[in-house]
Amino acid sequence: MSIGKALPSQPLDISLAGSARATARFVWQVATAFIAILLIPVVGCVNLAINQIAVPLGEAMDRKLAAILAADVVGYSTLMEEDEQGTFERLRAARKELFEPEVARHHGRIFKLMGDGLLAEFASVVDAVECAVALQRGLAERNASFPEDERINVRIGVNLGEVIVEGDDFYGEGVNIAARLEQMAEPGGVYVSGKVAKEVEKKLSFGFEPMGEHLMKNMDEPVPVYRIKLLGVPKIRGRRRRGKSYIPWAAAAAVALLATIGGAWLYVNLFNAPASTNVPSIAVLAFDNMSDDPNLGYFSDGVSEDIIAGLARAPDLSVIARNSSFAYKGKPTDVRQIGKELNVSYVLEGSVRKHADQVRIVAQLINAKTGAHVWAERFDQSGNNPMALQDAITERIVGAIASDTGQLKRSRYGEAWSKDAASLEEYDYYLRGHDKFMQYTPQAMEEAYRIWSEGMAKFPDSALLKLKMGFLHYARAINGWSQDTEADLRLVGELAKQAMSRDNLSPLERKMGHWLLAYANLVERHSKDALREAEAAIALAPNDAFMVGMLAEVVAAAGDIDKAVSWADFGIRNDPANPMLAFMKGFVLTASGRYQESDESVKALGDWFAGIPLVRSINAVNLGKIEEAKSQTKKALELDPSWTAEKWRQLTFFDADVLDRQVSDLIKAGLPEK
Template identity: 85%
Template sequence: MLILVVGCGNLAIFHIAVQLGEAMDRKLAAILAADVVGYSTLMEQDEQGTFERLRAGRKELFEPEIARHHGRIFKLMGDGLLAEFASVVDAVECAVALQRGLAERNSSFPEDERINVRIGVNLGEVIIEGDDFYGEGVNIAARLEQMAEPGGVYVSGKVAKEVEKKLAFGFEPMGERLMKNMDEPVPVYRIKLLGAPEIRSRRRRRKSYMPGAAAAAVALLVFAAGGWLYFNFFGAPASANVPSIAVLAFDNMSDDPNLGYFSDGVSEDIIAGLARAPDLSVIARNSSFTYKGKPTDVRQIGKELNVSYVLEGSVRKDAERVRIVAQLIDAKTGGHVWAQRFDQSGSNPMALQDAITDRIIGAISSDTGQLKRSRYSEAWSKDAASLEEYDYYLRGHDKFMQYTPEAMEEAYQIWSEGMAKFPDSALLKLKMGFLRYARAVNGWSQDTAEDLRLIGELARQGMSSDNLSPLERKMGHWLLAYANLVERDFENALREAEAAIALAPNDAFMVGTLAEVPAAAGDIDKAVSWTDFGSRNDPANVILALTKGWALTIGGRYRESDEAMKALGDWFATIPLVRAINAVNLGEVDEAKRHVKKALALDPSWTAEKWRTATFVDADVLDRQVSNLIKAGLPEK
């Protein structure tokens, strides 16, 4: 059937990765996480020289050292990198070798020109998604790296226990640390990096080369500041129209000045979450945090960091309550795009931090978020002759999200015009696939069979394009989930849905609307979990209550479904139709008949045959639903 608004817009957030892990491959791996500190001054002093040292250093130390220790870099993001090793001994030895190499190279530079790296190493289970990894093993490594001091290596207790008798250097216990999304604290150890001076005296390097391990991560920092170095190094596809944002360090407004760590943690989590949005470029922490504690002119920051938007805010925490005020500002005009206050109570500071940062990320980067809305006006302000591929996408998406038959046809005309101008556009092909799906499942199609046929065709055409952007990859997996749903291949539909969410785990709109896929596959608990995540982080999206109700109806939880949908009203024909199914199964046939009358008043074209054509669930479930609707008075044809 359906009900869902479909579309697309935005280190993996661990709790989502765990939810997805059931259908993905797993393995035990040693994960090395590293990021660069102390970057901005170096770039200000000698941008061109830094670029040259980055390029040379990447080849000299970073890539060969990890390769020599049998590792593989699987992610470069923001100001950091992640690598995996089959051997935890290799991972730790590599971390130490990198820090020693960096120390050697830094010795040739004045202190204010040095680039330092901090590293975390963990041994744990990871979830495999293509060439990428997610899960606890990655999450803990990233947290260890954030704890480490510049030039240091922190490891988990598992790592220390595994290698302490196999390697020559020692480990200093740093106590147990509570980490986000972990029920139990993790033992943390710092590696005693002894012997570096002797190594430096035996292996001299030229001053002109920067640390290789820093090179790749700093390359991404340079992308944050200017953009072009990123493409030069890594050739990652992205649209020049993708908005960019800098998240400033949130102000600590608590009575206790020592709670600055909490406000910094909120800011860093927002940066990490926004960095997972495929259609958003996020400035690295080391660039945006240079303004911490200083008077700020947002327009000047926008020029210096080359960003379209700036997010700033404040944190006030006392006892078991935290209040965060966030505001999004247009960096060109200085005008406020959006502002909101978030309040949360609880005894676990990590949970407080998670709850609010997830809501802020959803409000900004979700498919219904503030950045997408802000971009609509820019697209509509252009004349037709100057429209680019991304403008057509935004214009059509603006209409599509109004979710009426009339607006849907306007989106169709916009995207058809765009496809005529850009016939190879994967972006527009995928969006047209979403439109075909929406028309078919909501009964708005003039040719349902043709629309359903084209969903899979457009999805596979789009995904076959070369050099897909992160946004297009996310959209492709999302649309393929629907294509497989239409083809009643529920197992592959769920796999594609999980792949889409893995690419943008903070897109509350997408996570919530995709819940119909696990529902159709029979995993009702997962479907409810996804809708709850979507509603929690995108509370204005009332359609998710319908999605949740639909999932509960499929699972035979009719009373729960009706409670979830009761507050929606009867503005959309499928709402009373789903409630009619619930009522029949609860023995309330007269109530079911009233619901069907409301549905036909909203859209008289609905019949039992049409329901069967537009609903994608198990055949036995569908037969029961059709029988229920006929009993409630829906015409058979």
């Protein structure tokens, strides 16, 4: 449920009976309601602008223990289909009269809105649980006055855990578990984690029913789940009879016209407008259940919903909410018509076939303007845990589409290159340069430099282009392609700080800013600060496989090799065609002394830049293969004669003991000392 200003909650006086005074009052109420409808998007835009203000430069990312409440409306899309305007008004009234006051009364704060859901944080877990129960009881009382098909039902999950604090927002495991608990709960129910139940069971009078242990995404251990026994919730009365309306036909026509215009305007401009014209927009249709068992529709719906949630975390992508895209479920559709109706650039559709412990998902990405297929892939997965299967496949699909090297970005390259230079916008310069940058050769880097320099001349205040230029200076330096290594490394930090000092950064700019600041701190040998910035970047885009994999070197420099390997593996698993991720895994494995594993990771990559044979040279020395080590060093010097052992020390950011060992190995393998 998104929180905003509610429409007036009192029903319109429709007992006009021909009275002039009553008619005037009715017209005034209609006008007031319509003005309120028109003001809703204004309030929403103000809230959106406030939410997009970036964390000021230098504000440290913090962690704290918090109780998180996640709530979501059940069957929202169906309610909207049946009575869009009525549902909208009832939901707004419920938020204003119940949700906001109850959260505030229990000393909580709503910190995130997600379409038809919300997240709130509480300093006290007792307050969080009491608030959840009060919300369900309050809704039950409100629903008693509505027919069954008009009732607003909500699922709620509550978790107690550590969260990452960034500005007014929270991320991390504590939030993710609360959201999972909410998804498990039945309509009108409250599910809590074992930590919550243990903390409050002797402080509150509610009963807790154990629901078993459940594996959750990115969790090594299952989470104990409990359902709160909501005693005393009023029974919901039956469907009420609707009386006849005595509105004069002219007034009725006016109401219908206003509601139609207002509802249509809201639907197109508030619910379905992409967040930015600069970023691609996508609708994920409900995946078809192709299994023999029609009851497995829940699984295909779950996959689709998880993909929507995963793509929604991509900062350079605008994703249409589930209630809009699922409206086409089971209907013959034309992708171009869907694109027009939902105002999106791309549509993702697919099918799910599940048999025993085997799952096959076919997904295809389609250009909604032309109907052309952009990408299609088949994903096979096996296992006995349906949730784990769902998570694994969702992770791979989201990584393939929304990563920094994903299909959507590749599709956008062609659009940027097709434009005349005179009409290029800031985002076009970003895309053109990124296309060259990702080719990762000295020549392509210089072409990217030229493109971004032109863009910065046209858009001198562009945080986006400054950040990309910062990445280019870093890549130039660490790969030995720089004409002035010291200047390039200095510019990494300068450009990052300039960009992050800007107000109103976009989600994409914030992600890139934290990522570049991680590298800037790495260059300055501030490994803990670098790791903090890396975690902040990943919290903003946890499914960006390329970014997560490339930041493995930051974790390794901070001394956590196992975590570094895990990040590299995540990147490889979800972006398997990218050779840089396999190299990064080998790079951090070599630092940890796992030389055989490292060599297996990089040996199939070929010799397209000097770093690969240099890593293999270190591995060979430690595996007792001195001649092989010398051969690899020779290859490196053929690719780039400027490499020396001292240069390796300057451009590798591990601790002193690791660097001393690696420099000694390279000298043994024949690399010049200076």
